[in-house]
Amino acid sequence: xxxxxxxxxxxxxxxxxxxxxxxxxxxxxxxxxxxxxxxxxxxxxxxxxxxxxxxxxxxxxxxxxxxxxxxxxxxxxxxxxxxxxxxxxxxxxxxxxxxxxxxxxxxxxxxxxxxxxxxxxxxxxxxxxxxxxxxxxxxxxxxxxxxxxxxxxxxxxxxxxxxxxxxxxxxxxxxxxxxxxxxxxxxxxxxxxxxxxxxxxxxxxxxxxxxxxxxxxxxxxxxxxxxxxxxxx
Amino acid sequence: xxxxxxxxxxxxxxxxxxxxxxxxxxxxxxxxxxxxxxxxxxxxxxxxxxxxxxxxxxxxxxxxxxxxxxxxxxxxxxxxxxxxxxxxxxxxxxxxxxxxxxxxxxxxxxxxxxxxxxxxxxxxxxxxxxxxxxxxxxxxxxxxxxxxxxxxxxxxxxxxxxxxxxxxxxxxxxxxxxxxxxxxxxxxxxxx
Amino acid sequence: xxxxxxxxxxxxxxxxxxxxxxxxxxxxxxxxxxxxxxxxxxxxxxxxxxxxxxxxxxxxxxxxxxxxxxxxxxxx
Numbered sequence: 001x002x003x004x005x006x007x008x009x010x011x012x013x014x015x016x017x018x019x020x021x022x023x024x025x026x027x028x029x030x031x032x033x034x035x036x037x038x039x040x041x042x043x044x045x046x047x048x049x050x051x052x053x054x055x056x057x058x059x060x061x062x063x064x065x066x067x068x069x070x071x072x073x074x075x076x077x078x079x080x081x082x083x084x085x086x087x088x089x090x091x092x093x094x095x096x097x098x099x100x101x102x103x104x105x106x107x108x109x110x111x112x113x114x115x116x117x118x119x120x121x122x123x124x125x126x127x128x129x130x131x132x133x134x135x136x137x138x139x140x141x142x143x144x145x146x147x148x149x150x151x152x153x154x155x156x157x158x159x160x161x162x163x164x165x166x167x168x169x170x171x172x173x174x175x176x177x178x179x180x181x182x183x184x185x186x187x188x189x190x191x192x193x194x195x196x197x198x199x200x201x202x203x204x205x206x207x208x209x210x211x212x213x214x215x216x217x218x219x220x221x222x223x224x225x226x227x228x229x230x231x232x233x
Numbered sequence: 234x235x236x237x238x239x240x241x242x243x244x245x246x247x248x249x250x251x252x253x254x255x256x257x258x259x260x261x262x263x264x265x266x267x268x269x270x271x272x273x274x275x276x277x278x279x280x281x282x283x284x285x286x287x288x289x290x291x292x293x294x295x296x297x298x299x300x301x302x303x304x305x306x307x308x309x310x311x312x313x314x315x316x317x318x319x320x321x322x323x324x325x326x327x328x329x330x331x332x333x334x335x336x337x338x339x340x341x342x343x344x345x346x347x348x349x350x351x352x353x354x355x356x357x358x359x360x361x362x363x364x365x366x367x368x369x370x371x372x373x374x375x376x377x378x379x380x381x382x383x384x385x386x387x388x389x390x391x392x393x394x395x396x397x398x399x400x401x402x403x404x405x406x407x408x409x410x411x412x413x414x415x416x417x418x419x420x421x422x423x424x425x
Numbered sequence: 426x427x428x429x430x431x432x433x434x435x436x437x438x439x440x441x442x443x444x445x446x447x448x449x450x451x452x453x454x455x456x457x458x459x460x461x462x463x464x465x466x467x468x469x470x471x472x473x474x475x476x477x478x479x480x481x482x483x484x485x486x487x488x489x490x491x492x493x494x495x496x497x498x499x500x501x
Contacts (some may be wrong), residue, residue, distance in 0.1 A: 024404055027258035028347055072450045075315060076443060079308045087304075102354060103255075105307050106347045111259050188253060189415040196408030204400035302435050312442040319449035326456050 006131055013135020020143035020195075021202050025111035030144050031191040032103045035155070038162040040148035041141075042096040045164070046104060047112065048137030050085055054078050054113050055133035058121040065122075074117045082113075096164040112140065150194050155185035237368050244369055245376035246421040252380060252414060256347040261381055261411070262404050264339075266392065271385035275378035277339040279371070281321070282352050285314045286370035289353040290363075310353045318344045348377060380414065 013019075019026050029047070034040045057077055065073050086105055089097040097104065116136050121129040153159050153175060160172030184190045250256050264274045289310045297303055322340050325333035343349060352373050356366045387410055391397065397406060 024262055025259055027262070028255050031258065032255040068454060069447060069450060072315065072446055075311060076308075076446075079311045083304070083307050086307075102351065102358075105354070106256065106350055184416075187415075187419070188255070189412045189419065191255070192408050192412035192415055196405050196412060199408060200398075200400040200405035203403075203405060207400065296438065300431065300434055300438075302431070302438065305435060305438065308439065309442055312446045316442070316446040316449045319446070319453045323449070323453045323456055326453075 006127070009128055009131040010135035010138065013132055013137070014139040014142060017136065018139040018143060019112050019115075019136055020140060021199060023115070025115055026140065027195070028106070029103055029140075030147055030195060031188075033100055034144050034148035034151055034191060034194075035186045037145065037148045037152050037159065038164070039096065039099045040144040041161070042093065042164045043100055043103070044137070044141030044144050046085065046089060046100070047140050048134065050078075050081060050113055051116060051137040051140075052130060052133035053085075054081050054117055055121040055129040056126055057081070058117045059124060059126045059129035062122045070122060071114075071118070074114060074122075078113050078117065093164040093167075095162075095167050112136065146198060147191070147194050150198075151185045151190060154182055155187075155190060156183070157181035237364065240365060241368050241372040242424060244372035245379065246418065247424055249376045249380060249418055250348055250351070250373050251377060252411070252418045254351075256351055257377055260342060260346065261384065262407055264342075265381050265385040265388055265407070268382060268385045268389065271381045272378075273336050274339045274342070275374065275381060277336045278343055278346070278348065278377060279374040281314070281318060281340070281343050282349050282374045283367075283370045285310075285317050285349055286352050286356055286366060288317060289313050290356050290361075290366050293357050306354070306357060307350075310350060314349050314353065315344050348374065384410065384414070 017023065020030050026047075029043055033043045054077065058074055061073070061077075062070075082105055086097070089100075089104065116132060120132045124132070149159070157176045157178045157180060158172060158174045161170045162168065163170055182190075185194060244250075248254060251258065251261060260274060264270045292309060292313060293303075293306060297305055297309065318340050322333075322337060325337055352370050355361075356369060359369075361369060384407075388407060391406055391410065392402070401409070
């Protein structure tokens, strides 16, 4: 049972608590780096790394930090962490760091990381916070992957992946000729458009699921009402 | 002189901080539902950006650069901005209570805002001199203000519309509206 | 300047800035908000940005239920 509960923490970060599609935080990254799948994937990896590490560290120190000053402490911890990870990325994945540019320090310092620290890591154990970091990071990764795949395929007609550590093109396939591609999708307006449409689709799907669940719950209540009235008779 | 003008126009229209550089999206979606919120947020943002840019610029060139400690820039800027906002809040609470009631609620949001940090980092990484830094720091939040106010006006009309399909309500239609605005602003591309 | 001196100076600068931030934060907390300002924060249900001090999730009164409702409101 315990493993199921732990697994639930991860899935809730991906589905119910998805940072991009449900909480709408950290949007800057989703829009800025998703014109190719490789850079989106790289950003996703970076966010998972920072999120997991910051959740673990903050969960470790949560009992030592007086409640009054916890937000400043978290800000400092996260800023230092991001600086270190940025240096790592510039050393080991130089091209990815160059592509992500200023968005890496900017976005990673903000909404998602601090949000999870404040909402979860300062109230839960290290293991739970670690899993929450993994879950939310995977949720972010899923979101940027979806957006970037759509943008890259529709926008350029090609789909490829470049290994960020060695900068080798792992594969590159042209799915349809470039002249039929809608280049709007790899530009700024396309980013907003794809994200808006995806959000609408996800809203529609989740509304349907919620309605199904409500119908199921209502159906379960009806036989109970019927048996009650029979018993009353 | 023309260089400064080009810089300002570039920062407001061509490389608009929201539509071209995708920063400050979170407050855009959250604060733009009412126009007075949007205006309040913009005024607070302009104030914080200009003064924290001044402080971080001064700190970088007077302390970090002579000691060759440029790698401390990110962390120090975050600390300077955060401390500055705290001081501003204190000052407003004590001496300008009316202003605090109007704008004080946006100050904590601005502390961790992308745009403040962005302007501070840009001033240094783009190697501006003092005048360029000043103009850039005023122009960028002005560009933000323009977008967020226009956005809020459009949104107040769209949000109350019952003909809008349910999945699109809320943030989905807001993002699509932003797409249309971004498309419109592409027209400024050749200006500078 | 030798390497160790530079590192010590860097740590000192960080310590000064951190101290500045903490002092300003604590002083700010001590000063009570003028009347009428508490109510403003209750009206703010804007976004999911939990690092904002104005977010209802961060106010001492109703921390957890507000947060879940916000999440649901964004989907539906």
